Amino acid sequence: MADEQTTLPPDDPVRFYQVGSFAVGNRLQPLDLRTVQAAQDRPNALTCGHRACQGCGEALGARYALDAAVRATDGRLVSVNATGCLEVFSTPFPETSWRIAWLHSLFGNAPAVATGMAAGLRALGKSDVRVVAQGGDGGTVDIGFGCLSGMFERNDDVLYICYDNEAYMNTGVQRSGATPPAARTQTTQAVGPEPGNVFGQGKDVPRIAMAHEIPYVATATVADLHDLEGKVNTAMGIRGARYLHILVPCPLGWGSASKDTIAVARAATQCGLFPVFEARDGEVVASTPIRRLTPVDDYLRMQKRFAHLFAPARRDDVIDRLQAMADRNIRRYGLLEEAAR
Amino acid sequence: MPVQIEGSQAVARAVAACRPGVICAYPISPQTHIVEGLSALVKSGELPGCEFVNVESEFAAMSTAIGASAVGARAYTATASQGLLFMVEAVYNASGLGLPIVMTVANRAIGAPINIWNDHSDTMSQRDSGWLQLYAETNQEAADLHVQAFRIAEQISLPVMVCMDGFILTHAMEVVEVPTPEQVARFLPPFHPRQVVDPDDPVSIGAMVGPEAFTEVRYLAHHRQMEALEVIPRVADEFREVFGRDSGGLVRPYRCDDAETVVIALGSVLGTLKDVVDERRARGERIGVLGITSFRPFPRDQVRDVLWNASRFISLEKAFSVGIGGIVSSQVRASLIGHPITNSTVVAGLGGRPITKASLHAMLDRSARDELEYLEFLDLDRALVQREIARTRVGTRSGPAAENMLRDLGAVRSTPH
Amino acid sequence: MNEKPFAITLNVGSSLANHTGSWRTERPLYVDRLPPCNRACPAGENIQGWLYKAEEGDYEGAWRVIMADNPLPAIMGRVCYHPCQTDCNRAQIDEAVGINAVERFLGDLAIREGWRVTVDAEPTGRRVLIVGAGPSGLAAAYHLRVLGHEVTVRDAEPMPGGMMRYGIPAYRLPRDIMDAEIARIADMGVRFEQNARVEDLEAALADGFDAVFLAVGAHVGRRAYVPAGEAARIVDAVGLLHDVEMAGETHGEPPRLGRRVVVYGGGNTALDAARTVKRLGADEAIIVYRRTRDRMPAHDSEVREAEEEGIRLRWLSTIANFDDGVMRIERMELDETGFPQPTGEFEDLEGDALVLALGQDADLRLVEGVAGIAVEKGVVQVDDGMMTGRAGVFAGGDMVPADRTVTVAIGHGKRAARHIDAYLRATPYVEPPKHELAGFDKLNTWYYADAPHQVRETIEAARRTETFDEVVHGLDEESAQFEARRCMSCGNCFGCDNCFGVCPDNAVIKLGGGKYEFNYDFCKGCGMCVEECPCGSIKMVPEE
Numbered sequence A: 001m002a003d004e005q006t007t008l009p010p011d012d013p014v015r016f017y018q019v020g021s022f023a024v025g026n027r028l029q030p031l032d033l034r035t036v037q038a039a040q041d042r043p044n045a046l047t048c049g050h051r052a053c054q055g056c057g058e059a060l061g062a063r064y065a066l067d068a069a070v071r072a073t074d075g076r077l078v079s080v081n082a083t084g085c086l087e088v089f090s091t092p093f094p095e096t097s098w099r100i101a102w103l104h105s106l107f108g109n110a111p112a113v114a115t116g117m118a119a120g121l122r123a124l125g126k127s128d129v130r131v132v133a134q135g136g137d138g139g140t141v142d143i144g145f146g147c148l149s150g151m152f153e154r155n156d157d158v159l160y161i162c163y164d165n166e167a168y169m170n171t172g173v174q175r176s177g178a179t180p181p182a183a184r185t186q187t188t189q190a191v192g193p194e195p196g197n198v199f200g201q202g203k204d205v206p207r208i209a210m211a212h213e214i215p216y217v218a219t220a221t222v223a224d225l226h227d228l229e230g231k232v233n234t235a236m237g238i239r240g241a242r243y244l245h246i247l248v249p250c251p252l253g254w255g256s257a258s259k260d261t262i263a264v265a266r267a268a269t270q271c272g273l274f275p276v277f278e279a280r281d282g283e284v285v286a287s288t289p290i291r292r293l294t295p296v297d298d299y300l301r302m303q304k305r306f307a308h309l310f311a312p313a314r315r316d317d318v319i320d321r322l323q324a325m326a327d328r329n330i331r332r333y334g335l336l337e338e339a340a341r
Numbered sequence B: 001m002p003v004q005i006e007g008s009q010a011v012a013r014a015v016a017a018c019r020p021g022v023i024c025a026y027p028i029s030p031q032t033h034i035v036e037g038l039s040a041l042v043k044s045g046e047l048p049g050c051e052f053v054n055v056e057s058e059f060a061a062m063s064t065a066i067g068a069s070a071v072g073a074r075a076y077t078a079t080a081s082q083g084l085l086f087m088v089e090a091v092y093n094a095s096g097l098g099l100p101i102v103m104t105v106a107n108r109a110i111g112a113p114i115n116i117w118n119d120h121s122d123t124m125s126q127r128d129s130g131w132l133q134l135y136a137e138t139n140q141e142a143a144d145l146h147v148q149a150f151r152i153a154e155q156i157s158l159p160v161m162v163c164m165d166g167f168i169l170t171h172a173m174e175v176v177e178v179p180t181p182e183q184v185a186r187f188l189p190p191f192h193p194r195q196v197v198d199p200d201d202p203v204s205i206g207a208m209v210g211p212e213a214f215t216e217v218r219y220l221a222h223h224r225q226m227e228a229l230e231v232i233p234r235v236a237d238e239f240r241e242v243f244g245r246d247s248g249g250l251v252r253p254y255r256c257d258d259a260e261t262v263v264i265a266l267g268s269v270l271g272t273l274k275d276v277v278d279e280r281r282a283r284g285e286r287i288g289v290l291g292i293t294s295f296r297p298f299p300r301d302q303v304r305d306v307l308w309n310a311s312r313f314i315s316l317e318k319a320f321s322v323g324i325g326g327i328v329s330s331q332v333r334a335s336l337i338g339h340p341i342t343n344s345t346v347v348a349g350l351g352g353r354p355i356t357k358a359s360l361h362a363m364l365d366r367s368a369r370d371e372l373e374y375l376e377f378l379d380l381d382r383a384l385v386q387r388e389i390a391r392t393r394v395g396t397r398s399g400p401a402a403e404n405m406l407r408d409l410g411a412v413r414s415t416p417h
Numbered sequence C: 001m002n003e004k005p006f007a008i009t010l011n012v013g014s015s016l017a018n019h020t021g022s023w024r025t026e027r028p029l030y031v032d033r034l035p036p037c038n039r040a041c042p043a044g045e046n047i048q049g050w051l052y053k054a055e056e057g058d059y060e061g062a063w064r065v066i067m068a069d070n071p072l073p074a075i076m077g078r079v080c081y082h083p084c085q086t087d088c089n090r091a092q093i094d095e096a097v098g099i100n101a102v103e104r105f106l107g108d109l110a111i112r113e114g115w116r117v118t119v120d121a122e123p124t125g126r127r128v129l130i131v132g133a134g135p136s137g138l139a140a141a142y143h144l145r146v147l148g149h150e151v152t153v154r155d156a157e158p159m160p161g162g163m164m165r166y167g168i169p170a171y172r173l174p175r176d177i178m179d180a181e182i183a184r185i186a187d188m189g190v191r192f193e194q195n196a197r198v199e200d201l202e203a204a205l206a207d208g209f210d211a212v213f214l215a216v217g218a219h220v221g222r223r224a225y226v227p228a229g230e231a232a233r234i235v236d237a238v239g240l241l242h243d244v245e246m247a248g249e250t251h252g253e254p255p256r257l258g259r260r261v262v263v264y265g266g267g268n269t270a271l272d273a274a275r276t277v278k279r280l281g282a283d284e285a286i287i288v289y290r291r292t293r294d295r296m297p298a299h300d301s302e303v304r305e306a307e308e309e310g311i312r313l314r315w316l317s318t319i320a321n322f323d324d325g326v327m328r329i330e331r332m333e334l335d336e337t338g339f340p341q342p343t344g345e346f347e348d349l350e351g352d353a354l355v356l357a358l359g360q361d362a363d364l365r366l367v368e369g370v371a372g373i374a375v376e377k378g379v380v381q382v383d384d385g386m387m388t389g390r391a392g393v394f395a396g397g398d399m400v401p402a403d404r405t406v407t408v409a410i411g412h413g414k415r416a417a418r419h420i421d422a423y424l425r426a427t428p429y430v431e432p433p434k435h436e437l438a439g440f441d442k443l444n445t446w447y448y449a450d451a452p453h454q455v456r457e458t459i460e461a462a463r464r465t466e467t468f469d470e471v472v473h474g475l476d477e478e479s480a481q482f483e484a485r486r487c488m489s490c491g492n493c494f495g496c497d498n499c500f501g502v503c504p505d506n507a508v509i510k511l512g513g514g515k516y517e518f519n520y521d522f523c524k525g526c527g528m529c530v531e532e533c534p535c536g537s538i539k540m541v542p543e544e
Helices: A057-073 A085-090 A110-123 A137-142 A145-154 A205-211 A225-236 A258-270 A296-300 A304-309 A316-333 B007-017 B032-044 B058-070 B081-086 B088-096 B139-156 B181-187 B214-243 B269-282 B300-307 B328-335 B357-368 B382-394 B401-409 C036-040 C047-055 C059-067 C073-079 C083-087 C099-113 C135-146 C175-187 C201-205 C237-250 C268-279 C300-308 C406-425 C477-484 C498-502 C528-532
Strands: A077-081 A101-104 A130-136 A158-164 A216-221 A242-247 A277-280 A283-287 B002-006 B022-025 B051-054 B075-079 B102-107 B132-135 B160-165 B173-177 B203-205 B251-254 B261-265 B287-292 B294-296 B312-317 B342-347 B375-377 C009-011 C026-030 C127-131 C150-154 C191-193 C211-214 C233-236 C260-264 C284-288 C312-314 C317-323 C326-334 C340-350 C353-356 C393-395 C508-512 C515-518 C538-542
Touching: A057 A077, A057 A085, A057 A130, A057 A158, A057 A225, A057 A242, A057 A258, A077 A085, A077 A110, A085 A130, A110 A130, A110 A145, A110 A158, A110 B022, A110 B051, A110 B058, A130 A137, A137 A145, A137 A158, A145 A158, A145 A205, A145 B058, A158 A225, A205 A216, A205 A242, A205 A277, A216 A225, A216 A258, A225 A242, A242 A258, A258 A296, A258 C528, A296 A316, B002 B007, B007 B032, B007 B102, B007 B139, B007 B160, B007 B173, B007 B181, B022 B032, B022 B058, B032 B051, B032 B075, B058 B075, B058 B081, B058 B088, B075 B081, B081 B088, B088 B214, B102 B139, B132 B139, B132 B214, B139 B160, B139 B173, B139 B181, B139 B214, B181 B214, B214 B294, B251 B269, B251 B300, B261 B269, B261 B300, B261 B328, B261 B357, B269 B287, B269 B357, B287 B300, B300 B328, B312 B328, B312 B357, B328 B342, B382 B401, C026 C515, C036 C047, C036 C083, C047 C059, C047 C099, C047 C477, C059 C073, C059 C099, C073 C099, C073 C175, C073 C406, C083 C099, C099 C175, C099 C477, C127 C135, C127 C201, C135 C150, C135 C175, C135 C211, C135 C406, C201 C211, C211 C406, C233 C237, C237 C268, C237 C353, C260 C268, C268 C284, C268 C300, C268 C353, C284 C317, C300 C312, C317 C340, C393 C406, C498 C508, C498 C528, C528 C538
Parallel strands: A077 A101, A077 A130, A101 B203, A130 A158, A158 A242, A216 A242, B022 B051, B022 B075, B075 B102, B102 B160, B132 B160, B261 B287, B261 B312, B312 B342, B342 B375, C127 C150, C127 C211, C150 C191, C211 C393, C233 C353, C260 C284, C260 C353, C284 C312
Antiparallel strands: A216 A277, A277 A283, B002 B173, B132 B294, B203 C009, B251 B287, C026 C538, C317 C326, C326 C340, C508 C515
């Protein structure tokens, strides 16, 4: 299968669409440029009645990603899900919210199960059926990491999607290898002289994935649907191991308002703390430029998990370190460069 | 056609004859020769249409097998010892999901202390994992049991472990009639999964089940194993029809009909035991051997029938439950509830210690004199353990027990710090 | 399903049985809010509504939405000072939407395409007299005709249009455009009687009309006392503009005021006069105004264009006297209240003529002595429904208390027509309730693409002072559509699918045609749809 470029609408000044490519849909846009989510008959791979919290970013991200994958593969798709919020809220007996062929095995083995699925399908002569594995950050960067790395290294024909909400939310908000510094979790409490998670730890799995030189690695957020769908689409056009890391805010764990899930994700990108980029064969080939640059303050203030940085006294020392992380991302991925895409 | 062949290679060929779709391989002694053999068969094209996946751990091996089986491919892997323990979470998951995976376990001790030699500690630890466990007596049976295992697994939609003694069988050259693909084709129908992850008929597999239905799910798992008690002998019968030899089944009584004493064992030690029994029979002792092939499901009725007229059984076990004793014997006793019978558990062959005819005779002599204790350890060096026990009573920092005892034996020259 | 493993394996989509709507404490509701442009429009146009159609390229549909409120889009698109754009929320992001330019595009397109308005209402048999064919009278005539009434317009001038024709120079409002829009109203069956000044209202009423709308405007130039010598040439601005127009109609000679003309005043009329003088051949036109530029009542764009045409402006100056080609100018300064105070400092300014542009008064002779009609401060008093104290007699435009702009006048015409209609049907006119304002705080502006305002072309400044050709050019279709698409549709759903897309619970049903519905069986009430609605047309309300 050919490696198709991301099918984002081109920047065409003549055809200007009021909301351009920012909103979910656009009645003025040609049909073929509209998002999967805008379609009345979208797959709804994850349908109503699931038990995710109000404003769940993961529920949203999963539907975005899986719907796009279903569309990209014309429904020839199977999925495996690591244990975690997504699995628990979607499939409590006797009801499932999935409308695709879906398997849950364990917390730490989704990449390996996906490997087995891909291998099994190949053995059965059904290579047209594609495999998508999904897990949270705990299942991906921590407990499932060995399997993930193995799947990458073998270049198995699997798209692995990590829904990153930066902690173990299903078990009640404990620190994971994806929890950012200074963030409060139940195991990195906001007490003592250095409250919250420590600096200098954590795993940058997208970059680790790149180090495996797999064909495709990308990051995305629930705040940019077109980008996310484009990346899923691109990923499904490639054979081999692919990794998509989606930032999905968790109102419960982050202490953000349930209505602000997308706003928080957007804020994460606009301050540079969460870089949105694409890499092929181990090299960054594109990044989404910051559109409205903001200081990390704006992002942090939306979340109670960082409240200790602002009260009782503002912790400039800590905020400056977080800003430095954002600035490094901006430099590393060229997030302020025009036409970075 | 019988060939002189290493046990592992015989198993590899038997597995290949079953045409698995996916083989997940991770090296661990003494299983490794099996997947090496399969690797060659896949690579050479002798086993076509099979995906041979070199995974990064046993946990991944079982997980990959789960994925493969879930999409409807016949899946196989092999492991041993630590490897089995490393994959335990997935082992339980495979049976919980009802996926008919077949796995060879080349039985080996579990550390610490690390030990690569044979005993049954590994598979016995998984007796409650929901898998069927079949123990091979010989390499011929090991090869044959794999063919039957796929048939049984796929019929009842549960995974099956074929347990064969590490090194004793896996590395032994014996004459084996290796099942051919043509024969297997007549015996093993294509895999029609009971459930499958399939975009054409999507379902959600692996739901979270709460208190309202969990008991029922577990009961049904038990029920299916109970059904396997009927399936296993039937499959063995059909196997005989196609292959012309006896293999498998639930139990293998040997000269038990009028036996007052029955020695019970699993796996390769049965051969030695039969020789011992023959020798004692020749002296007029009414003694027999009961081999248990299917440890899970446990054939209570069959065991009870064999032992009904005996007055004593001795369970010779290559593993034990620390803190209580015999594992097999406890299940045998559970088969004989309300039927009083003298019994002893003799733990033997741990970590690869040879089980000699001489030791067995000595043990049976003591049994005949009614001297056998409820729990015994065959050939236990009592002086050695007494010294260590004494040391631990003296000081809290007595050092590592294994090293201490090796020093006592002169195998290690160093002195403690 | 029975053959599948119990409990572990589930039928897809079975969670539809789990109605998560019961978790909700607040529910989202689709609402229409009032866009600031609509609120600001003196003519009450549904601007967002017609831009919506224009965005899609449905120009006729867009035009018809304008026509529901304002029968003169092409005129509007030229002479309206577009308070809509001043209030446009987009101004807080980049620049206001060029509403006026799009309106002109639509108005011109309608003329080009010959789009018409048909009268579909049953004839009511009621007769209404409109006095004055200015914007207010034309608007009232149009709306009343649409409602099925018989309408007669009587006007003092030779041609209809009122101040639009006799006060606004042709370079701002080409006559063919105005003629076309007025003709369209005439074609609907409105009877125009020109050169028919109504002197006696009682007599007119006795002529069998069931109601009258007075819209005579304010054409009388206010004279300030400027001591002047006999030779000094002083004219008033409205008179000048009227004469220029009349000269055009009769192919007569336009008035000549000399090479150096001073215009006194700071309103739009002053600027119109100065720019007209320049076009009549004056080498120099100078505007003298007693306050500062920022206090000028004239519209900023007019001042800018005048400056571009080389017109000089003198701030903080009054004219003390004018004699023998010299005006004595006193410098003023503003006191703390912003009122100009004399300084006693004088200087001379040479000039051939002085044009006074100090405001206009209405000629109210026709209502003199009419019972019930009250006049205060030179204007006729009306109630909320534009009715005077005399039943059946309504008034609007420059002759009633209000801002004197074409757009306000058109709004009066519409308002009066609705109340006249109600009066004729003897039913009170009930105004539909106003929606809550769609302020900037209601928007999520992230979703709007960055897009600069399409600048209207202007003719080269050097050329335009020599002609009465239109100064400001219209937009081509592409630019007009682009401009329309800059509209953020404040407070009104424009079918962006955001609510449908961002709901984590799939609790929004997309009905198609830009319509959505909440599925309250599943909506958990997170409020994300409200937060991510670009235009603020969803709100949360507490559950009962």
